[in-house]
Structures are given as structure tokens and as C-alpha cells.
Amino acid sequence: MQKSTFLRIVLVLLAVVLVGATACKSSTKKAATSTPKGTAAKVTPKGTSAPSGNVPGVTDTQVTLGTHTSITGPIAAYNVIPKFTKAYFDDLNAKGGVNNRTINYIEKDDAYNPSQAVELTRQLVEQDHIFAMFNALGTPNHLQVVDYLKEQGVPDMFLATGATEWVKDPSARPMVFGSNPNYEGEGVALGKYIAANYAGKKVGVVYQNDDFGLDGLAGLKIGIAGKVTLAGSKPYEVTDPDINSQVDQLKSAGADIVAFWATPLFLAGGIKHARADLNWKVPFFISSVSVNELTATIAGANNIEGTMGPVATYMAQQADKHPGVAAHLQLMSQHPDIGTYAPALTLYAQYVAELMVETLKTAKEPLTRASLVKAAESITNWTCSVCLFPVNLSATDHDPAQAIAIGVFQGGQVKITNKAYSWEGVKVADLSPDTVKEIPVPADAVNAQ
Amino acid sequence: MPSFQLPVARVFWLGLLGAVLVLFPFFHTWPLLDGYVTQFRTFNATMFAVWLLVVLSMNLLTGYSGQISLGHAAVVLVGAFTTAIFSQRFNVPLPLAIALAGLFTGVVGGVVIGIPAVRLSGPYLAIATFALVLSLPQILKIGGINNYTHGALGIGIHDLQPPGFADRFLDKSEWLYYTTMATAVFMTAVFWNITHSRIGRAFVALRDSEIGAEQMGVNVPFYKALAFALSSFYAGIAGGLFFMVQAFVGPESLGFFDSILFLVAIVIGGLASVLGSVLGALFLTFQVEAITRLGDVFSQAKNLRGVIYGGALVIVMLLFPRGFAGAVQAFQSNGPRGVWRSILARLSSLVELAKSYAAPRGPAPASPDEARRQPPGPGGSSAS
């Protein structure tokens, strides 16, 4: 009995090796056509730049990008972003691609599970031989792989986050670029706006207890600069069912204004609670993360009316006046599977996809990982087709979007006001009410009543 | 039954397995195999070793001792954090830190969970461990504790290099593979011995009937606590290796979803069986890729991941409670027909069970006692 069981285990382990070997047969073949043979073994584990002509994921006709993102799982509502960027690249490929190369975009679903993100990322690097990561989503997931990517020398382009952790020190993370306006910067901007309009009042903050919320809270404290006092700051965890208790506490503390660094579901619940359960009619300010139509749908248009928050792109309802938005909606209409519940999210996807294409376009030949990073760092004063403000990057600034306009919810839609702030080129450590400056909003963008 | 003469076949297969395991990291550079094996497979194999320890640990608790834990991911996570804190903050050498993590989770598992668990059984234990796995990320971020765990940002290794003597021959991923696989092979052998000893038999007796075990003279509280301690020890070591291989651990690195996956792994692999654990670890290693590949054939598979896992869990539990290991066994003794026959037998017993309840005064029912003897695991297969 014992003997035969033992034998069985040995046999199974052998079978494993064989199955494992054959399982990857097909994909290796695919990879072999696009990468020179032997690249796999020679991707130097410690090196940063591969010699030209032997760059993983680049051929004369194709460049391969990869990402780990949420197609399923608890934050699957964001899956419109990878779906749209994929559609955008496919559309671009049909028109000839960029610099005569098509973009092969491999998006892998980690279901917001960090250990799966690790496996998928390593698969992307070691088996699919991607050239660069693009727009990876999920802070806990990306924390799990960022050092590996650095070690492998894989550029980590335009993460789907605005946490300062990734961009505050480009010398520590030389290959990482952000994409959203960073949360601390938007915090300062909102703080400044609140200070200017509600001087002498008390503001309360509800924030997610991670880098996202802590950045926002830090920024807001800087922005209000003592002109408005802090009635209290209440953290919540993503595992909580709601933020009702936090809202209650701020009401009890006598807050006149409430600012939220919360994701759409929590935020919508909190706003519903304040308006419907507490009859509490104070003004709300929210993070850019939640300034989209989805939040309005969940919270109810009445409850969210008048709530303000940062925006960085034109809005879907401006298609008639703005060709970029019209083109975006046109592409969306060709891909009905993407989901139209949150145009603000797909507009963001449009921006980040264009930014990636612009970087590839700028990159000097021969295209290498080093030349890609250099190209990104050389982007100056470039505005995407749906963006309100230009992008500027440099060797010391890996944070593309550093300006926001104040948006406001009106009739269940996000409208753009004539207030905007910019902290272009300002390091995270130098953010202050003085370095975050008020700037004009493009005249054709303003549509708030 | 220890045998002093090793049969030739056994030596051959063992030797082949050993050779494959030793040479595996280099397959991707060999002329004939490089078309099939990529460098990525080294990482797969390394994670397989880590998952094997996790599955063994869970199987010890659930398969052999019949205790339900939904919090296993939490124990592994504690092991990973303990290793991280010892090695990165107090500069304890990594192997020692991993051993300390195993000891720590073992003691905590035995004393803090195991002793109270003597009073908690079945569903109550499931609830308590469910609560543990959901609240652990929060506990790791509580003020004071977060000085050690770095809160949401977690802890990474930045300076892991193979030691000097190995550095010349191996790169980092190969070094990780050898250390992890060697640990896993050694601990599997130890596991084998434990489960085939007095202790293992006591666990099984305890699982089949606590009262029966008591009457047979098994010290129930002691063995229950021991099951938790041993299982947590394995989980702690696995956690330490997890940290070493992934070079990072954060409060969200492993969670409830992983606990469910572990459960799926032991159930479809086969409860109370080392072979089943190996199969379960294989499942954990390749599940993401398998779903992706299924997605190439059947495009909806990606969106139906939960349904596929849940369906596998339910179907295997109902139709084939001994998992794939049981199928392998049936196949070995009776060929394909053996497998088919055992499925049919199980099906007809299910039908009988349903009938016996549906008719109020029908034939003699399958008594609860009889039904309780139906395996959560194979009972007397590999454990005998």
C-alpha cells in the first residue's frame, strides 16, 4: 500500500513536469515568432537595458505591452479602462500602428488578488516577453510586483493611480510613471478652493485608510492653510460595509463642509446617508477617483447635486463642441461590450492610451527600454485629445497630469466650472498653497451653471 | 512498512524524479526542451513548492483531523510577515527568520487557536477562522502594530542574493527554486512520516469520531491542539518561503479568496492524502493560467472563474469526495472502469439518500450514523 502510493506520487510529479512543459508549448511558439530565439534566457536578471536589436517585446513590426488589471473581482467596475485601451490600440493597429509597429496589448486579470498579480506579471515578463508594463491597476497588487519589474528592467508606464508613493522620488523608482493627477496635489487644490470660499468654517474629512486617502488628507491640510479649521478626519477600510459612522461623527463634530477621499461605492453610500438619513445639507468635496457618472447613479442625482471634485478631461456631454470627445464616443459606439456607465473612466482610458502612443512615437530608434523611458521624460506641453491641460514630464518629474479643473455634479452629470489649479513640475515635497496656482480653464470646457 | 530492499522500478522512478527536479531550472536552455519550457516555469515550480507546503498544512488540519479552517491564508500571511519583520527589521538571516516564523505560527496556532478550538468544532470554528482572515489586514494596520508591518505599504526584500558559493553557478530565480523545492521535498517526507505514525492515526480517529477516539484512549484536546500546531508550523514555513520568493508581503497579499482556493485545492486534489496535496498544489500553481487558456477556447471562461471553481468544489464534494487522488487510486487498482464504477456507486448512493427522505415511510433510511461515516476524506486509503 505504502509503496504503491509512493510510486504514484513520483509518477504524478513526473507528469507535472511534462504537463507543465506541454502546457506552454503554444504560447512559446507565438513568442518565438515575435522575439529572437534565446532572448528568454538572456534577459539579464540584473541588467537594466538589453542591447539593441535584441530587445524583449520589440520587433520591426510589433511592440508588446502588458498589464495586470481587474477584469473580475471586487473592483471590476474599472474594467472599462483596460477594455477601452485595448480597443483604442486595436483601432490604431488597423490604421497602421505607431512608427510602423502594431501594439500587442496583453491584459491579464488578477481579480485584485496580489499573489495572482505576481504570477501574471512574471508570466508577462518571462514568457510573453513584454517590452513594458502599461497602466497596471491596484495598489496592493502593484506593490507586490514593482521591485521585480525594477530588477528586470521593465519600464512601468503610467500606473492607473495617483498615489504619490509611485512618483514622489523618480530616482528611487526610475522606470515608474503615474497617470492620474496625484492625490496630494488635488488635495491641496481642493483645500485652496475650500479656503477661498468657506473661510472661517470647519471641514471634516472621510478618507480611505491607505496611500490614496492619506495622500488626499495630507494635501487638504496643506491647502486649507489654517483659513478653514479641520473638524476631524475619519479613516475607513476598504473591507468596511459603509462609511456611515464616519459621516455621523463629522456631523456631531459640527463640520460645515465634508471632503471625501473614497471610491465610488463608499462615497455614494456616505452621501446617501448624509442626505437621506441625517438630513444633512452641507457641501461635499470629493476625490477625482469618484468624479464620474457611476457615482451619481449609485448615490442618486438628487443627493449628489452640487458636490464638487477635480476633473482632468472634457466630459462626455461636450461631444458636440469638442471633436476629441466626439471621436472617443464614436470609438465607444463601435465597442458596445465596453460599458457606457462611466464615460469619465473611458475618457481617462483615452488619455492614458494616447499618452502611451505619444511616448512610443517620440522614442528614438532603435527602440529600447531605455529609449522608451527617455522618450517619456522628454514629453513637454503635449495635450491629449480629450484633456483639459497639457502633460509635462522630465527626468525628475514622472507625474504627467499636474493640473485639475473643479467639476460639479449637476442633474446627475459632471459639469466643469471655471476654476482650475496647476502644480506643474512641483515636487510632491514642495506642494503648498503657493506652489499650487490658480490657472484659467479652457473657455470651451466650462459648462457648469 | 519499511522495506530494506528497494525495488528496481522504485529506485528508477525516484531517481528520474530527483533528476528532473534538480535539472528543471535549466530545461529552458536545453536545445530540445527550450521550445517547451520557458524561464517562467522556474517561477511556477518555485511557487508549486510553496503551495505544496500550504496545501499539506491545510490537509493536515482539514483532511486528516477534520477541522475546518477558512483562515488558512491568514496563518500563511502571519508567517510571511513574521519572516519579513525578523529578516528586514532585525536583520536575522533569512533561513533562520523562516524557521522562526514557522515556530511562531506553530506556537500561536497550537496555543492561541488550537486550545480554544478544542471547544469549538465544525461550523463554529469555520466562523471564527472566517472572521480571522477578514480582520487580519485591519489588525496588521492597527496603530503600534503598523510600526512593524508598515501598514498598507507592506515589506519588501531589496537585497536578496544567492550566497557567495552559489552565486557563481546560479542566478537568483534558480537559487530560490532550489532552496524552496528542497525545503518542500524534505517537509513532504516528514509529513509522510507523521501521517503514517501514531500521531497521524490519532488525527484520523479524531476526525471520524471524537467520542470514539476518546474511548480508544486518544487524548482529544492534546491531539486537536497538536493538529493546529503542526498545521500552523507548516503554514508559517510556507509563508516565510512565500515572502522570500515573492520578495514582498503586504496586508492584502493573501486573503479570504486565497483561503477558498486552498480549500478547492485540497478537495479536488484529495483530502487526507499526500498525493492529493501534490495535485492540489498543482491546481494552485496553474489555476490562473488554466482559466486563461480555457478563455482562448471558450471566451466566457474568464468571466466565469467563480462558477468554475465553485462548480468543481460542489461536484467533486458530491460525486467524488476523495478527489483526484481517489480517482488515481481507483484507476491504478481497477483501470478506467474502476474510476467509472466508483462514480456510479457514489451516484446511486446519492439517489438512495434522496429517495429515503422523500418518502416518509419508505425503506430503511440511511441513518445519520451511517451517513456520517461517509468520508470527508478517503478514510482508510493512503492514511492506512
Next chain:
Amino acid sequence: MQEFAQQTLSGIASGSLFAIVALAIVLIYRSTSVLNFAQGEMAMFTTFIAWSFMTRMDFWPAFILAILVAAAMGAALERLVLRPVENAPPLNSVIVTLGLFTIFNGLALWIWGAQPKGFGPFSVFKGDAICAADVCIGRLNVGILVVSLIVMTVLYFLFQRTTLGLAMRATAQNRLASQLVGIPVGNMLTLGWALSAGVGAIAGVMVAQSVSLTTSSLFAILLYAFAAAVLGGLNSPPGAIIGGIIIGVSKNYAATYVPSGVGNVDLTLAFVMIVIVLMIRPTGLLGRPPARRV
């Protein structure tokens, strides 16, 4: 003082959500001794069904139809999937319900997508908050509390005052003996699941009006619901309500009065409460000890 009163009231309000989900858990445990980890996901799934109905008809008919669909689903599940494990060790039934957990979650994602749905509040639950001296409670929360109490009362009469209830209780106590005296045990178990799934549908519709409807909206509540059920006693419906309210209120107190340097402790609190109750009084506040079976 205002803060204390408001936190208490809001705690009762969120406790009402925990209570109604706990009620469904208790109901199934009491009648079939299966601990249903899929309870939250089943409730979420049937709430999506209710949502689909509501795009075609008014709230009340859709609500009632969804409850009926849920009950039918519960009955079918018992017959097809749970029957074989009801007499097996708890391990088997827990594994099967966890399988159902991921099945329902995956199915809902597949059918209705990842997009959160705006959901209510509907008709009577809508309107301004009810306030007294700056302490408020939402109309919806009062509604949820009332609904929980109605459900509990109906269940009480069903179990204590009808022959059917007597048969169900007998089945739960001792299956073999019940069978010998001629109770259709199988039907009773099926009925238990049907009832529980129906109560789950009510819970789901109520909860979703408060937290909006997504595939994960019931999961966040499940732990607190389990804590409530354990605290009140896993086989006591009134216990579930009381447990839910205690958990809701103490969660709010913890969020308010634990110093901010410590951070959030609400989940930890639920965990600690579960462990303490199980250590000191495993039957919970109102539960009765189950007979120990050999």
C-alpha cells in the same frame, strides 16, 4: 451627548442590516443544521433578480416575485446539492456552501456585470430623515428594522403555533425519530431552505437599498451577520435581531471612541466578539445547546 445618541441610532440602523441577514443564516442552521456561507451571495443574486423585475414592473410585485423565485431556488438547491451532505460531517456541507458562494458570485458577475446598480430606496422607504433634536435616523433604516421584526414575528408563529412549524422543529431536533413518527423529513428540510432563501431575498433587497447593488454588496455585511448570529445564538431568530443590533451599535462606538492613533478596529471587533462568545458561551445569548450526536 448628541454624538453618542446619533452613533447609537445609526448603529441600530446598520445593525438592522446585519440582523436581517443573520436571520436568514439562523433560519437555515436551525432547520437543517447547515451553516450557509453562501447566504449573502444567494441574497445578492436574488436581489439582482429583483432588480431585473423592477425594470419591468413596480416595486411591490417585483419584490414578492423575487421572494418566490428565491424560495424556489432555495428548495431546488436543497434537493439537488445539499441533500447528500446534510448528514455528513459539517466539513462537507461547509465546503459545498462555499462552492455555492463562488458560483453565485461568479454567475451574478457574468449575468449582470461589474457595474454597480442604483437601487432604491423605494416607495414607503423614501423620504426625509426622521429627526429629534438633531439626532436622525433614515426612513429606510426604520423600514428595515420594521421588516426584520415582521419577518421574525411571522417565523415565530410559523415555528411555535403551527403543525408545520412543529414538524420542522422536530426535524431539526432529531431527524431519525421524526422520520419514524411519519414526518416527511425531506420535505421539511427543503422547506427550511426555501424559507431561508426567501428571507435572504428580503434581506438582500433591504440591504441593497442602503448600500447600492453590486456583486460584492452583501459580502461586506456577511462577517457582521455571522457575528450577529453567533452572538445571538445560531439557532435563535430573536437572537439574530438582538445580536445584529448589538454588533451594529458596538461597531459604531468602536469607530467613534477608539483613539484615532489606533486606526480602524471594526472588523477586528467583530472577530474578537465572535471568539469571546464562542469561548464563554458558544450557544450565544439566546440559543439553546444542540444535542451532542455520536
